[in-house]
Amino acid sequence: MTAQQHDAGGRPWRLATAGAIGNVLEWYDFAVYGYFAPIIAHQFFPAEDPTISLIAAFGAFAAGFIMRPIGGAVFGYVGDRFGRSRALILSILLMAVPTGLIALLPTYETVGLAAAALMVVLRMAQGMAVGGEYTSSVVFLAEHSPPGRRALYSAFPLNGAFGGLLLASAISAGLSTALSDAELSQWGWRIAFALGVAVAIVGYFMRRSLPATPEAASAESPLALALALRAHWRGILRSAGVIVGYAAGFYIVFVYVVTWLVDRVKEPKSTALDINTLTLASLFVFVPLAAWLSDRYGRRLLLVVGYAGLALFAYPLVWLMHHPDASYILSGQIALAFVISLSAASIPSAVVESFPHSVRVTAVSISYNLTFAVFGGTAPMVAVWLIEREHDDLGFVWYLIATAVLSCLVALTLKDRHKDPLDP
Numbered sequence: 001m002t003a004q005q006h007d008a009g010g011r012p013w014r015l016a017t018a019g020a021i022g023n024v025l026e027w028y029d030f031a032v033y034g035y036f037a038p039i040i041a042h043q044f045f046p047a048e049d050p051t052i053s054l055i056a057a058f059g060a061f062a063a064g065f066i067m068r069p070i071g072g073a074v075f076g077y078v079g080d081r082f083g084r085s086r087a088l089i090l091s092i093l094l095m096a097v098p099t100g101l102i103a104l105l106p107t108y109e110t111v112g113l114a115a116a117a118l119m120v121v122l123r124m125a126q127g128m129a130v131g132g133e134y135t136s137s138v139v140f141l142a143e144h145s146p147p148g149r150r151a152l153y154s155a156f157p158l159n160g161a162f163g164g165l166l167l168a169s170a171i172s173a174g175l176s177t178a179l180s181d182a183e184l185s186q187w188g189w190r191i192a193f194a195l196g197v198a199v200a201i202v203g204y205f206m207r208r209s210l211p212a213t214p215e216a217a218s219a220e221s222p223l224a225l226a227l228a229l230r231a232h233w234r235g236i237l238r239s240a241g242v243i244v245g246y247a248a249g250f251y252i253v254f255v256y257v258v259t260w261l262v263d264r265v266k267e268p269k270s271t272a273l274d275i276n277t278l279t280l281a282s283l284f285v286f287v288p289l290a291a292w293l294s295d296r297y298g299r300r301l302l303l304v305v306g307y308a309g310l311a312l313f314a315y316p317l318v319w320l321m322h323h324p325d326a327s328y329i330l331s332g333q334i335a336l337a338f339v340i341s342l343s344a345a346s347i348p349s350a351v352v353e354s355f356p357h358s359v360r361v362t363a364v365s366i367s368y369n370l371t372f373a374v375f376g377g378t379a380p381m382v383a384v385w386l387i388e389r390e391h392d393d394l395g396f397v398w399y400l401i402a403t404a405v406l407s408c409l410v411a412l413t414l415k416d417r418h419k420d421p422l423d424p
Contacts, residue, residue, distance in 0.1 A: 015141065015144055016141055016153050016156040017156075018207065020137075020156040020159055020160035021160060021203065022133065022137055022160065022203055022206070022207055023133065023134060023137060023157045023158075023160025023161045023163070024160045024161075024163040024167060025095075025200055025202065025203035026091070026092060026095055026129065026133045026134070026161075026164060027165055028164040028167045028168045029099040029164075029193070029200060031164060031165045032171070033060075033064075033102075033126075034251075034256070034258070034259075034380065035168060035255075035273065036172065036189040036192065037054065037057045037380075038054060038263075039185050039189050040189070041053040041056065043108060043109070043185070044057070044060075044108050044116050044119050051388055054263075055381055055384050056116075058380045058381040058384065059381055060116075060119050060120045062377040062378045062380075063120045063127070064123040064126050064130070064377060065369075065373040065376060066124065066127065066377070067124040067125070068127050068128070068131035068368075068377075069365075069369040069370045070131065071091075071128035071130065071131025071369065072131040072135060072366055072368065072369035072370075073365065073366065074131075074132065075087040075131065075132020075133075075135075075136055075361070075365065076132070076136075076361045076362030076363075076364075076365035076366070078132070079132075079136045079140075079361035079362075079365075080359060080361045080362050084136055084139060084143070084361065085140065085207075087136040088133070088136050088207050089204065091129050091130075091132040091136065092129070092204050094125065094132075095129040095130070095133075095196075096197055096200035096204070098122040098123075098129075099126065099193055099196040099200060100196075100197040101122055102119070102193045103193035103194040103196075103197070104190075105118055105119060105122070127377075131365065131369045132365065134161065135361065135364045135368050135369070136361055136365075137156075137160075138154050138157050138158075138364065139352055139360050139361045139364055141154050141156055141157065142348065142349060142352040142353075143352075143357075143360075143422060148295055149295055150349045150352075150422075151295045151299070151346060151348070151349040151418070152291040152295055154291075154348040154349045155288065155345045157348070158345065158348060159283070159284060159287050159288070162254075162280055162284065162287065163284075165255075165280050166280040166281060167199075168192070169276045169277040170277050173270055173274050173276075173277055175188050175189070175191060176270040176273055177270045229362065229366070232363050235355060235367075236366055236367050238354070238414065239350075239354055239363075239364075239367035240367050240370060240371040241407060241409075241410030242303060242350065242351070242407055242410050242414065243347060243367060243371040243372070243407070244371055244375050244406055244410075245307050245310060245343065245403040245404040245405075245406065246340065246343055246347055246407065247372045247375040247376035247379070247403075248375045248376065248379045248399060248403040249336075249340050249400055249403070249404065250340065250344070250376060251376045251377070251380060252379045252380065252383055252396060252399070252400060253333065254280060254337075255380060256379065256380035256384075256396075257321075258273060258276050259380070260393075260396075261275070261321070261329065264322070264387070265321070265322055265323070265329070266324070267324075271326055275326060275329050275330050275333060276333070278330060279333040279337050280337075282334050282337050282338070283337055283341055286337060286338050286341035286345075287341050287344065287345045288345075289341075290342050290344070290346070291345040291349075293342075293345075294345055294418065295349075298416040299349060299353075299414065299416050299418055300350075300411055300412070300416045301416075302342050302343065303343045303347070303407070303408075303414065304408055304412060305342055305343075306339060306340065306341070306342030306343030307404045307405070307408035307411060309339040309342065310336075310339045310340060310343070310400065311405050311408065313335070313336075313339060314336070314400045314404065315394070315397050317333075317336050317339075318336075318394055318397045319332075319394060320332035320335075322393055343407070350414065350417075351364050351367055351368070352364055352422070353417040353420065353422065354367075354417075357422070375403060383396035383399065384396075386398070386399060
């Protein structure tokens with residue numbers, strides 16, 4: 001057992017819970033934008049064609065992901081140079097300010113194009129914070145996990161991210177049910193962002209209780225880390241390839257699908273959000289189960305099975321969801337959630353195991369954030385574009401399939417290190 005694992009021996013579940021809660025708080029703020037995208041499109045990116053307006057709103061959503069690699073690089077350096085817990089505290093502070101400002105932001109009708117520009121800037125600030133949050137917590141928990149439970153513990157931030165989406169979905173559903181469409185459009189959506197400020201403040205105080213991590217790397221500057229990463233570019237590319245299918249699948253199945261159900265299946269927004277909330281809740285069962293299987297049978301097997309399953313079943317399951325019966329929709333989305341969880345639960349530990357301690361946070365951050373910037377943040381926008389281009393409500397499914405196949409092929413080349421200890 002390493003020194004840090006021994007140090008965490010009496011409190012591994014407390015550390016895991018703190019890591020997960022931080023991601024709940026961060027991802028609530030980040031995801032609520034996606035759920036209110038149609039309203040934001042109308043108020044900040046108005047256009048004669050509603051589809052163009054929606055694409056512009058999701059473009060601002062994608063802008064947050066452009067900053068994720070920068071945030072990953074900055075917080076990766078902080079985590080590798082000054083300790084993992086320092087990066088975790090700073091990232092949650094950075095999320096609070098732009099979230100509060102979005103709640104107060106004047107609309108296009110009031111200040112014109114400045115409203116759209118300010119929305120994009122604030123989304124970019126949120127993206128920078130998220131770029132440092134998730135990967136720092138994954139590395140922190142993987143390094144403090146008990147023997148044989150690395151996938152399970154490093155999946156806690158993933159469950160935290162799902163929890164943040166669940167909280168955002170539940171609050172959005174509650175607001176949609178309690179308020180009229182006019183009230184929700186005029187001021188109700190702002191409540192969700194305002195609640196995010198309180199959530200971020202609570203998260204900061206919880207993160208302050210994390211122990212200081214003395215295992216900071218010896219790198220003296222970001223340049224030294226950049227030079228060190230030159231030796232690991234193959235690992236970064238391989239890790240990014242493994243993440244591609246999950247990045248696209250996550251933001252299509254758990255974020256864009258709410259808009260798709262309203263616009264294309266003609267479900268009421270409250271019903272679409274209720275279904276999404278129940279689906280996200282199912283992940284609290286699926287992800288720990290998949291992580292346990294990963295610790296027992298290895299990362300590569302779960303990754304290949306999960307991505308192959310997504311490639312094979314994406315079309316029939318989305319076809320099942322294209323139905324006015326809510327039970328059909330729920331069944332299809334929960335089945336998609338199960339398939340995605342098989343690969344998603346193995347990715348954090350598989351990527352962490354690919355890099356040495358001295359550059360681990362930075363390398364993991366680059367792998368995640370570049371991939372999510374290119375394939376995750378743009379996924380809802382690509383989905384809308386494919387539907388319009390193909391004149392087919394299911395046109396976006398081929399993007400899901402293509403990214404799943406790519407990640408499956410890369411996963412086959414992955415060296416399984418689930419039984420190897422992490423270097424101290």
